[in-house]
Amino acid sequence: MDQLRNKKPIPWQRACHECDLLLTGGLAPPGQKLVCPRCRCTLHRNGNHSVYYTIALSLTGLLLFIPSASLPLLRFSLFSFGADNTLLNGVYSLYKAGFIWLASLVLFCSVLAPLGKFLLLLFICCGSAWKFLDRAVAFTVRWYQHIKEWGMLDVYMLGILVALIKLRDLGKMDVEPGLYCFGAMMLVANLSSLSFDQNAIWQRMALRRALREAAL
Amino acid sequence: MSALQKALKKGMTSCLSCHQLVILPANGGHCRCPRCGASVHGRIDGSLMLTWALTITGALLLLPANILPIMSAIYLGAGEPSTIISGVMQLYNSGMWGIALIVFVASIAVPVMKLLGLILLLVQIQLRLHFVPTQAMKIYRVVSGIGRWSLLDLFMISILAALVDMGFIAQVAAGPGSTAFASVVVITMLAARSFDPRLIWDAHDGDLYATAVEPETAHRSAAENG
Ligand SMILES: [Zn+2]
Numbered sequence: 117m118d119q120l121r122n123k124k125p126i127p128w129q130r131a132c133h134e135c136d137l138l139l140t141g142g143l144a145p146p147g148q149k150l151v152c153p154r155c156r157c158t159l160h161r162n163g164n165h166s167v168y169y170t171i172a173l174s175l176t177g178l179l180l181f182i183p184s185a186s187l188p189l190l191r192f193s194l195f196s197f198g199a200d201n202t203l204l205n206g207v208y209s210l211y212k213a214g215f216i217w218l219a220s221l222v223l224f225c226s227v228l229a230p231l232g233k234f235l236l237l238l239f240i241c242c243g244s245a246w247k248f249l250d251r252a253v254a255f256t257v258r259w260y261q262h263i264k265e266w267g268m269l270d271v272y273m274l275g276i277l278v279a280l281i282k283l284r285d286l287g288k289m290d291v292e293p294g295l296y297c298f299g300a301m302m303l304v305a306n307l308s309s310l311s312f313d314q315n316a317i318w319q320r321m322a323l324r325r326a327l328r329e330a331a332l
Numbered sequence: 333m334s335a336l337q338k339a340l341k342k343g344m345t346s347c348l349s350c351h352q353l354v355i356l357p358a359n360g361g362h363c364r365c366p367r368c369g370a371s372v373h374g375r376i377d378g379s380l381m382l383t384w385a386l387t388i389t390g391a392l393l394l395l396p397a398n399i400l401p402i403m404s405a406i407y408l409g410a411g412e413p414s415t416i417i418s419g420v421m422q423l424y425n426s427g428m429w430g431i432a433l434i435v436f437v438a439s440i441a442v443p444v445m446k447l448l449g450l451i452l453l454l455v456q457i458q459l460r461l462h463f464v465p466t467q468a469m470k471i472y473r474v475v476s477g478i479g480r481w482s483l484l485d486l487f488m489i490s491i492l493a494a495l496v497d498m499g500f501i502a503q504v505a506a507g508p509g510s511t512a513f514a515s516v517v518v519i520t521m522l523a524a525r526s527f528d529p530r531l532i533w534d535a536h537d538g539d540l541y542a543t544a545v546e547p548e549t550a551h552r553s554a555a556e557n558g
């Protein structure tokens with residue numbers, strides 16, 4: 117930033133990533149958001165205590181993942197037959213029927229990407245406290261941006277609700293405890309991606325670097 | 333207009349991954365973001381070509397996705413494979429019009445609207461038609477936001493396949509159309525990602541093929557214009 121300031125009269129802080137407009141304001145004040153004046157896209161949302169909220173939420177999400185993935189979500193019974201739906205056995209029955217590409221897409225979007233998001237967020241928020249993890253954290257933030265939109269728990273939830281209504285007339289549908297855990301996990305997943313603010317991480321790392329330099 | 337400055341004209345750009353303001357190398361090439369290490373280009377490399385290619389592929393795959401059966405449901409020995417459209421019609425005929433509407437929006441309206449929106453954006457930029465950039469940005473945001481909901485039908489098939497698995501009494505299985513439909517969803521999501529919205533503003537400002545200009549020249553041309 118310093119060399120930038122010497123070279124040019126206006127201290128540009130940020131360029132809008134959707135319309136390339138140069139802005140002098142870099143970050144939003146706490147509790148508010150910064151909106152691009154030209155294209156109205158949200159540039160930065162400054163939530164309070166973003167790092168700690170994200171750690172708490174992603175830990176909760178990881179804990180909720182265990183029952184959501186192991187307990188049955190729905191139970192369908194017809195005459196004396198019955199079958200459960202868990203997060204994984206739907207994928208397995210697609211895989212068994214030979215739809216490997218479809219099975220891996222469903223597996224990725226409903227299990228791996230949400231789990232990965234929780235793990236990456238936890239690593240980013242906790243890891244930004246140590247110097248030797250700087251490169252790994254920067255790399256992880258990049259990966260988080262890539263898999264962010266592939267976590268589709270909310271779409272899966274809607275799929276469950278549609279299946280629930282669709283099969284209600286055919287046989288007996290029961291909601292199993294896993295579904296409540298899954299619903300909670302979906303909520304926590306959305307909250308954690310909402311509360312995560314990568315600028316807070318970069319600021320935290322920059323502050324730690326500045327403190328270290330001041331101490332030396 | 334002097335207050336509105338484009339970053340690329342000043343030889344800078346925003347890192348798409350961490351939104352850091354990065355100074356591009358003077359020769360107009362790309363570099364690595366000093367903060368997060370992502371590769372930074374002035375504009376996404378070959379954005380228009382890549383988006384066209386993915387959009388056309390997606391549109392072509394939409395045909396087998398709609399013609400081939402997406403799933404087959406057998407109930408008490410009766411039943412037949414159903415395509416996306418016949419599945420929606422079945423739901424509508426059995427009185428579940430709410431569900432029919434949701435499935436229709438997710439599996440037919442969203443992919444078609446997405447492809448049409450992307451084609452509209454690409455044509456507007458390449459033919460330099462007169463358009464309002466804020467409206468184009470609205471289309472871009474809708475296109476990049478709604479794509480994921482198309483996976484609804486596929487998730488539902490995976491749930492039903494696990495729930496209704498009772499041999500000859502009742503059985504739900506995926507059909508070949510589902511593979512094509514899964515590809516449509518993934519490809520249109522990638523197409524929306526490869527589209528660079530900053531090109532909308534470039535076309536609006538009339539410098540579509542703008543490359544990184546060195547600060548001095550940028551200052552001079554700004555002075556000439558002003
Ligand atoms: Zn903007």
Ligand SMILES: [Zn+2]
Nearest residue numbers: 347350365368
């Ligand atoms: Zn970056």
